[in-house]
Amino acid sequence: MNMLASIPGAMDAVISGTTLAQASAPAPMAASQLAHYLFVSAALFAIGLIGFLTRRNLIIMFLCTELMFQAAGVALIAFSRFHLNMTGQTFVIFILTVAAAEAAMALALVVLLFRRRESLNAEEFSEMKG
């Protein structure tokens, strides 16, 4: 993915540039370490996307979107550590709450659908077209 390729380059610019919230206490994280974390989050994101596209079961598809949410969380934590400020982590907390809300909603929807259609295969739901 070309985005990944551009990240190390971005890192040098960031480091040389002045980041605002330069925390005093813990030592700044090295760019290479950040890249590892970002690589993991990108992978998670990709897996989630591919899972969403391939799997037919609605619950699995929802789980894939959850995966993509968590990928963003991982990235955020890595950046927070990198920038040494807490904003990223607060963001993750909120992501978790929202993900939980969505999960509740998704399962409620799945229950509603299952009662009607006895099956959770996505192909079932395609009468409307054109």
Place this chain on the structure above:
Amino acid sequence: MMLAVLILIPLAAAVMVAVAPASRARSIAMVGMLGVAVMAGYLLFSFDWEHTAAQQFALDEESSRLVPSLGVSLSMSVDSISMMLVALTALLGPICVAASKTAITERLKTYYAWMLVLQSAMLGVFCARDMIFFYTCFEFTLIPMYIMISLWGSTNRKKAAAKFFLYTFTGSVIALAGIVYVAWSYADRHGMWTFDADTLMRWSRSLPAATQGWVLGALLLGFAVKVPLFPFHTWLPLAHTEAPTAGSVILAGVLLKLGTYGLVRFAMPFAPAAFVGHAPFIAAVCVVGILYGGLICWVQTDVKKLVAYSSVAHLGFCVLGLASCNVMGVTGSILYMINHGLSTGALFLLIGMVYERYHTRSMKELGGLAAKMPVWSTFMVFFAMASVGLPGLNGFVSEFMCLFGAFQASDQWGAGMWGTAAGQTPGATPGHLGAWVAAIAGTGMVVAAMYLLYMVGKVVWGPLVEPAGHSSHGADAHGHGSHEHGGLPRDLTGREIGVLVPLAALCIVLGVYPSPVIKALKDPVALTTDEVVNFGKARMAMPLVPPANVVPAGHQEGDPHGAGEPAPAHAVESKETAR
């Protein structure tokens, strides 16, 4: 203020028609139309005929402001050109209502309400001095016509109505783009938006020729669809054959004139350099339109389609007059708008009368009606002659002036083989048309004779041919019983004659004694041609003496070098045009 009243009367009548019971719809509509006619008459009476070029009856600035940030205002005013066309619209209104008494039997309220709305929209177009107000009325004429065609048309009316609406709508969107571009370039320079016609004219005149070319292209495209000029005319025959009689009369009588009025009032002053530059191209399109339209008429079997194509040919002459950019040509084309409205409107009325009796328009099923309908035949021959341009009737005066305008407008008269030793040809005016254009367009007169006499020969003269259901048994001596349902006697009723007589009288009067109309048009036409030929130097030079009944409209606020309203006509003497 009076113009606002003029435009509101039909709207008010339309509302009353919508509210009133269906039975009274027609009478209210007639009252509304007559109200408009009376108001137009009063305007004609109180119009200051000395300063015909001045914008009269203008609304004062404040009350007409609509969208200040966009500079859009409801500014209305009228000079003698618009006054003539307002009079024509006011005249055709009552005639159409009277003519559709027997033709329209169901959904009367919708019909008359929308006809009144159409009338007010048309009047709005002729009185508008603000481009957006003009564009709005220009667009608003589409809805009533669309409804009339799709409700009271004959066989494939849906397709005809949709094509009519979409074709004209696209054309006018392109014209709007042109107008907005000019307004934007003005705002870009002056920092303030305005859509007032005079200001934009003065501004767009100063644009470089290339940009003027684009502006002219957009405006020309928009109005050419409406006129209709040659390549954009295919909607007209379809719309005419499907429209009810009164719809056709208004469509031919006034709606086509919106295009030509737009050309003379907005396209020419907005892009004078480009217009003069492209005049030969426009003339070529017109000449093609004349011959192409004429020849197609000759092979038509449907009478209405024949007269529709003849409108394409006739309006070719009208725009040819404009393309000549000289007083003779432009006066001729404005006269042509009025004359075409009268003669072709009458022809459609006549065709409608036959359609009400025999329910067919195909020339194969009709023939030799002179035997059965002598009065109708007299009127048919009369109006055919008027539209073929027989001298003594109105068609000739305008057709001759357009042709002569084109003949005159050429630089060749001064020099070369055509020139004279003394180099002085008093009758010539600068331009790029000349003898050959007039000669080829002149053959259009012969073609006009061919197709109109073909129609008259087939429908009026010749052995009696009646459609299957209507032929009264053989040449019975007394032909009393008429089989035509719809309760119409064989020949014209008093009402129908009453509708045709005013048109015929006007044809004769305008044919024999057109000089008062020509004199009235002299100044605004001189102004327009001067603006096109030498970019409005005359208007600039005019002293600032506002004529009597013009509310001092004052300068367009924030426009430093505006010369205000053009001043009395006699100051307008465009310079010596002959070299």
Place this chain on the structure above:
Amino acid sequence: MGFMMTLSTILATLASPIAALAQSEPVHAAQQEAGHAAAKMEAIAAPGVGPLWLLLIPVLPLVGFVLSALCAAFKVKSKLPAWLTVLCLGASFAVTLAMYLQISSGQIANPSVATGFEWIRVSWGLGDAHSIVANFGLYIDSLTCLWMLFVTGLATLIGLYASEYMAGDVGAGYCRFFAAFNLFVFSMSCLVMGDNLLLLYLGWEGVGLCSYLLIGYFYKKPSAVEAGKKAFIVNRIGDLGLALGLMLTAVHFGSIEYSVIFAKAQPYLTALSEGRLGDIPAVVQLIPVLLMIGAFGKSAQLPLYVWLPDAMEGPTPVSALIHAATMVTAGVYLIARTYPLFLLSETALPIVAWTGALTALLAATIGMAQFDIKRIMAYSTVSQLGYMFAGLGVLTSGGAAFHVFTHAFFKAMLFLSCGAVMHGFAGQLDLRKLSGVGSMPGWRVVGIAMLVGCLNLAGFPVITSGYWSKDMILGEAFANPHMVAIGWILLLTAGLTAYYTFRVYFRVFVGPKYFEPGDEVHGHGGGDHGSHGADAHGADAHGHKAHDEHGHEGHGHDAHAHFHPHAPGWAINTVLAILAIAAFAVIGLRFVGGHEGWVSGLIEHSSANYAGHAMYAAAASHAGAGGDEHAHATFFGYDAHTAMMYVSGVVGFIGIAVAFVLHFVGRTTAAKSRADALLPLVGPLAKWAQGKWYVDELYNAIIRVPLLVLAHLFHLIDKAIVDGIVDLFGWVPKFTGSSLRPSQSGVLHGYALSMAGGLAVLVLIVVMVMK
């Protein structure tokens, strides 16, 4: 009847004022004769202001038209419109006569202008220099008097004739006929008396309209409607030429009024007379060529003559007045009126002469081979008009005018006689089905009138006016060294004319008595072509049954026994008598007044004047023959004029003799004559001549059919391509819409996939742009 007497006395007293005029005349002519080299053309005098009562001349026929139209509106069932017409036209003739008397006595200045009201005035600049003015005014000079005299005179007579001739249609179409008749005279007077070319154009198209209405009078017959349409359209083609000429005059001279044109043409004329031809710009030389096209259209000359023979579909009075005497001479009048312009152009007059001569020859050859006597008379009119144009071409405008004058009378008489025959024999016009009519009871007057007419037309020496007028033209043709070829053509045509004229006379009016009734469509008591739907005519007093459509051919033969021809009434006979007397009286005019007679006297005082010998040298010189001096060609050594006196008489006599031998001697039946024996000798020529040299078919093939094909092609193009493109614009969005529609497959994964794909594509685009 009283009116008739006053008319003949007037004619007789013509001599007195002319005599007064003549005294002053010879001196001037002689002087002109002598000083040929240095003679300066006296300019056309600036017009004086004419009295307004002159406007009565055009207004009276207009009043007649309005009254007849009212009669039509109120469905008048009597002969009232006829009497109204005769009254109005008679009054108009009286006013014309008064005008002539005042002009000749000098009370009104010779060229004078009486303006009624302003018709069209468009000015595009300062003052008059840049404006075109067309008033409803009259330009009066002797040429106008000449023309209006015979127009209104003949119109009155033929109006009287028509009152009886059209009696059959009293209830239906009678008013319409007389309305168009009056409108025609009004248009003709506008044409002749108009003071500007635009009013001439109004009259020009007005007479075209009236001829359309009158030719198409029997509108039930498709052939009549077709003929009317053909006449109007061919005239319109001519009118286009006239319009362009008018515009060119307006552009060059800055005005279209005769007085201004002649004044502005003056410098060119002086240049011409001094032989400085270079000074005349090409534009000015083009004007007459364009005006000529209009003249040829209206006066049925070579290219545009095809409409006149078909115009015989109209009732006979129409053929007599319009298509023989007045309307067709409009072309001659136009050239005479604008003669100074024609003189300016090197090529104009020779073209006119040659066209005239060729038309005369062509028409004569066709006339010889026809069987329908009205068609023969039509072709003879075309031929005689060719003579007049040739006369104008060879610079004898006086001779041409005199021929117009004489031709008007005797051709009207011939047509009316044929009309009387057709009227009497229920529409029979075929000379193979009629014989010995002159000697039948009640047909005496018609026979004599026919004889007089034929003699005049054939140009029987000395005693006929036709001879004198034709002689003037022939004389002048041979006098002019360059026009000798035309002279010979005209001479040959004179012979042919004499032959076909007397072919008709000997086949129809003399010989064994025999007749077959025609198909009654044209004649009196015809079918229900009355437009008012009034009851059909039912049994006519004389037993003609009313037939709706074409009568049955067969009916004629078996009815031989009990059908007897309907002899013409008093109105027809008196008119024929008057015309016969007039034909002879006109000879007098040749010798009275002026060097070459009364008519050329009038011409000399009008704008058509410049036929004086002084001009001779100039015309000769710029006709390219190197004007050494006033070369006066001789005819085999003798002086051209005197020689022509004898030669043309002899040729005429030979023509009559040949006709006598072939068509009278030994002819026992109406159908056959000795001429038929000669047919094989001539071979295909006879068939071709009978087929009118297939000119109609030629025009149809090279003009009408291609135009029809082109029209259908345009219609196809319009429907397919122009409309097609518009529909294409409509179709493209629909097509893309329908092609994109499957993308909405309804399946969730499909959407997700295309969303992801879309994202990828967009990112790709952004990245590419970044590069």
Place this chain on the structure above:
Amino acid sequence: MMDRLAYLWPEIALFIAACVVMVVGISPSAATRRLAAVFAGLGVVAAGILAWTTTPSGNAVTASSGQVLLPSLALYAKVGIAIVALLLLLLKPGTVDRAEEAAIELGVQKFDALRTNRAEFFSFFLFSIMGLMLVAGADDLIWLFLALELTSLPTYIMVAISGGAGREPAARAQEASVKYFFLGALGAAVFLYGFAMLYGATGSTNLNAIHASLTTGGVSGLALAGLIMSVLGICFKIAAVPMHFYTPDVYQGASPSVAGFLAFVPKTAGFLSLLLLASMVGWTWAPGENGLTVSGGGASLPEPLRILFWVIAALTMTIGNVLALQQKSVRRILAYSSIAHSGYMLVGLIAGPGDGSFTRNGVAAVLFYLFCYGVMNVGTFAVLSGLERKTRDGQMSEIDSIEDIRGLCATHPRLGWPMALCSLSLLGFPPLLGFWAKLPLFTSAISAGEIILVIVLGLNSAIAAFYYLRLFGAVLLEKPEASAGEVSASPFVSRRVAAMVSAALVVALVVVVGQLTDASRKAAAPKVEPAASATIPASMNH
């Protein structure tokens, strides 16, 4: 802290109203249950008034208290949202459990607090509107993310439960909700990841801070990637091209009143967030010669972003219009027309703020268009929801195909004429509101030099003319199909009122177009430090 609260009074009012409505909804007495809608209305009105009075705008907004990029955006947006929300409320999605309520009245079925979801519908409605107002007031990425999620989650539920009685409509609603939810979640994930990257690139989530770091430090690759990901994610909300696939099925599946809600609320949320993102990354202000000229004139968005917007705008307009041509179902036509209108608004976005005068200011044009679109669209959906037809199995189902609305002006004039007027206004026919909304788009695009886009805009409005004309013609001219089941007006008067009010607004607002345009221009005006720049020249507020 207290000045932050000043932003939230309208949202607080909505929140309280939502809770009250929920409680009222489960009260045993039917009368109080029916009051739920009234309470919801009161809540929205209160929020509107509070927004009008309390929201700080213009210079009152300080860096700490809110985003200074478009300071007065919140005031205009919140008031506009409140007005359109009121109209949407009038649509009163009462079909949710009408059969159940009827059964309860007849006593056939005992009221069971657990089963009923009528009032919950209104609370979700209010929560979604609250989310929308939060988006308007957002000044932080986290806040923006939460607000967007708060806007869309309730809508998923509304779609799912809006199917109303009857087997077949419910099944269709559920299918719609599936598609909407899952694709929505995908979109959310994408823009969340974008936000993450943005944070990563700039180190802060506060919009002002990000703006400052981007303008000073320049837009790094990571920031650009983050921006693009978030823009593409948000495109789902405004149904722009790559993410538009759900729209037709969802609008057809959900009941028209909910579809009307979907046509306005997520679209406004999307556009407001796009405006914030774009103003965050571009449009730095410099007082110009006659008003404010953006540095680098209008197109100061980074080139790739501008190209992205340009391509999305062109594709959205064209595909939206073109696909609508042959549709038989009115709902699907309106769905595609809403896609097309998103395309038009994107043109305004690209044109950027210009020099601040109304006709040069794309942002003002977008805001004005949003409001006008909201008003026009409610009319059309109100008409659809105002009609219903008895299906075979006796149930009353809502109409779908164009045949059902034939001759509506004759049969139900109070619904026919609003549809006619609104479809003409959506077309942009001159005297109506739609034309005045589209005109600034034309002028701002021309002033920004996007000539090609203007041509595409013109062509599209011509193509759009075709299917709007079909709607107009069907309603006004054609005779009702005799064969189809008898189309009757639904019992809910409020829907007819909504239709008529919206039609009246479409005509009446033309008179006050001047004032409205000024308001939207002020909304799009930048924060100008009084000390630094000269007062805005007189001609500016002309």
